[in-house]
Amino acid sequence: MEKHRSYCPVNLTMEVFGDKWSLVIIRDIMFEGKRYFRELMQSEEGIASNILTDRLVMLEQEGIISKADDPGHKQKNIYSLTLKGIDLLPIMVEIGNWSLKHKPVDLNKHKHAVKLVKGGMKLQGEVRKALIKDHLK
Amino acid sequence: MEKHRSYCPVNLTMEVFGDKWSLVIIRDIMFEGKRYFRELMQSEEGIASNILTDRLVMLEQEGIISKADDPGHKQKNIYSLTLKGIDLLPIMVEIGNWSLKHKPVDLNKHKHAVKLVKGGMKLQGEVRKALIKDHLK
DNA sequence: GCAACCAGTTGCATTTCGCAACTACTGCAA
DNA sequence: TTGCAGTAGTTGCGAAATGCAACTGGTTGC
Numbered sequence: 473m474e475k476h477r478s479y480c481p482v483n484l485t486m487e488v489f490g491d492k493w494s495l496v497i498i499r500d501i502m503f504e505g506k507r508y509f510r511e512l513m514q515s516e517e518g519i520a521s522n523i524l525t526d527r528l529v530m531l532e533q534e535g536i537i538s539k540a541d542d543p544g545h546k547q548k549n550i551y552s553l554t555l556k557g558i559d560l561l562p563i564m565v566e567i568g569n570w571s572l573k574h575k576p577v578d579l580n581k582h583k584h585a586v587k588l589v590k591g592g593m594k595l596q597g598e599v600r601k602a603l604i605k606d607h608l609k
Numbered sequence: 610m611e612k613h614r615s616y617c618p619v620n621l622t623m624e625v626f627g628d629k630w631s632l633v634i635i636r637d638i639m640f641e642g643k644r645y646f647r648e649l650m651q652s653e654e655g656i657a658s659n660i661l662t663d664r665l666v667m668l669e670q671e672g673i674i675s676k677a678d679d680p681g682h683k684q685k686n687i688y689s690l691t692l693k694g695i696d697l698l699p700i701m702v703e704i705g706n707w708s709l710k711h712k713p714v715d716l717n718k719h720k721h722a723v724k725l726v727k728g729g730m731k732l733q734g735e736v737r738k739a740l741i742k743d744h745l746k
Numbered sequence: 747g748c749a750a751c752c753a754g755t756t757g758c759a760t761t762t763c764g765c766a767a768c769t770a771c772t773g774c775a776a
Numbered sequence: 777t778t779g780c781a782g783t784a785g786t787t788g789c790g791a792a793a794t795g796c797a798a799c800t801g802g803t804t805g806c
Contacts, residue, residue, distance in 0.1 A: 477654040479715030481708030481722050482636045482701065491793085492627035499619040509753050517614040520795050525754060535711075547752045547803050556711045563707055564619065566700040571618030574672075574693045578616035585618050628763090646784050657764050662785060684772050684783045 488534055493519055494527050495567075498553075498560060501537065502603065503584065507550050508542075536560070552607040561600055565589060625671055630656055631664050632704075635690075635697060638674065639740065640721065644687050645679075673697070689744040698737055702726060 477483055489495050500506040500515055512524055528551065531537045536557040542548035568589045571577055579586060588595060614620055626632050637643040637652055649661055665688065668674045673694040679685035705726045708714055716723060725732060 476713075479713060480633075480636070480653065480719055481705045481712065481714050483633055483654055484712040484714060485704045485708050486629050486632050490627065490629035490632075492623050493794095495623050495627075496617075496620055499617070510751080513753095516617060517620055518795095520797095521754065522756085522796090523794070526793095545752080545804075549753070559707055559710060563700065563703040566703045567622045568618045570696055570700055571622050573696060575618065575621040576613075576616060577618050577621060582617055630763095647782080650784095657766085658785065659787085660764065663763095682773075682783075686784070 493523055497527055558603045630660055634664055695740045
């Protein structure tokens with residue numbers, strides 16, 4: 473059996489993110505600072521726990537996030553972005569850009585998205601640095 | 610019933626493109642110059658005709674593509690990108706960028722993707738101009 | 747000890763997806 | 777005018793994904 477439908481960049485990306493939840497989870501880890509299962513459960517959109525479990529497993533297998541024990545709480549897991557995950561930042565920014573232009577975004581609720589889109593490469597670089605600091609080892 | 614799960618830019622975008630095919634179809638229209646149903650059927654990944662129909666209807670309702678009669682053939686439809694669709698170009702480029710770095714892209718088959726990613730803003734601007742010329746009105 | 751919290755798991759109904767076959771119409775050539 | 781290839785889909789149905797609610801087994805704090 474074949475591993476991929478094709479080896480086109482767009483297709484390979486959609487094989488990973490071609491569902492309604494994966495990128496929303498990445499958003500919460502990347503921009504909302506969420507690092508625990510329970511935090512991710514409280515997404516604005518209301519994800520179900522089994523779907524969240526599935527996606528976290530998939531994203532970890534893809535090497536986009538990593539999972540570690542919380543030293544202060546045996547049962548808690550900390551989810552972090554890998555470099556591969558952090559590298560999704562430019563895609564997120566362009567999605568924000570497109571969405572702000574063409575979709576009915578709630579500007580009051582998502583001021584940080586507006587800021588990031590308007591902030592240009594300089595702000596994006598700063599955000600990237602902060603993510604590397606918080607998520608990589 | 611609510612129209613959207615939330616009015617976050619990422620979520621609004623995933624409500625449209627959160628499936629395995631929509632962006633692959635856009636890719637074929639945008640980069641492969643495909644404009645007819647039959648051409649789109651021959652995607653490398655092998656889309657089924659009913660899925661293609663569904664997605665084309667959805668993308669048209671979303672205002673991302675438009676559908677027009679072929680003047681030379683009563684039964685043929687020409688699919689074009691709208692400005693909203695053309696504005697997906699930066700997202701495509703960033704997806705290419707990420708994929709080239711982190712996924713097993715077939716570099717020989719997708720040289721034009723490499724070129725577009727390496728070409729920077731200048732080439733992207735040229736491609737955008739060409740798309741506007743070919744697809745709008 | 748015990749209630750609240752933690753990360754899931756399970757079962758089941760609903761929805762979506764995907765494949766193969768089929769339809770209805772058009773243009774072309776004999 | 778008749779057949780045939782080409783056009784954009786539609787239909788039926790089994791498989792997979794999704795969503796909801798309840799449940800599990802362990803941990804932490806009081």
